Amino acid sequence: MVRPQKDRFVAFKPNTSYFKPRGIPMLDLDEVRLTVDEREAIRLSDLQGLSHEEAGRCMGVSRATFGRIIQRARKAVADAIINGKAINIEGGNFKMVDAARFFRCHHCRHHWEEPRGTGRPQGCPQCGGAEFHRVMNTGNKPAPPP
Helix, strand or coil, X not given: CCCCCCCEEECCCCCCCEECCCCCCHHHCCEEEECHHHHXXXXXXXXXXXXXXXXXXXXXXXXXXXXXXXXXXXXXXXXXXXXXXXXXXXXXXEEECCCEEEEEECCCCCEEEEECCCCCCCCCCCCCXXXXXXXXXXXXXXXXXX
């Protein structure tokens, strides 16, 4: 039995999900499928310039898994460009996440946010304390103190 794929984290969802070559009617076009997580891999690696390790961390997968995702994505895009096919972006195993993570200091109770993919903060920006924890995002604002 094959192990089920775990969701990949996706932090960006544009409104556009379909591309086609100009001047060719839809009826005459073949189509390639690019999954949402493959599009995210292209965004992280090719647009933002992240290494496979950094991009894999952002998506919640290993470096090797990220390498396989980006390889499939680039092959689909190359097929579309070289062979004049449309690109339909849909599906895949993904979970939409916020672009930021929220933390709360145990010492001074300061709340702050950090961008996703930057690793664990060194300390609280208010007091420098190393004792803090991550809190859930409630409407893009840090959770209120308990």
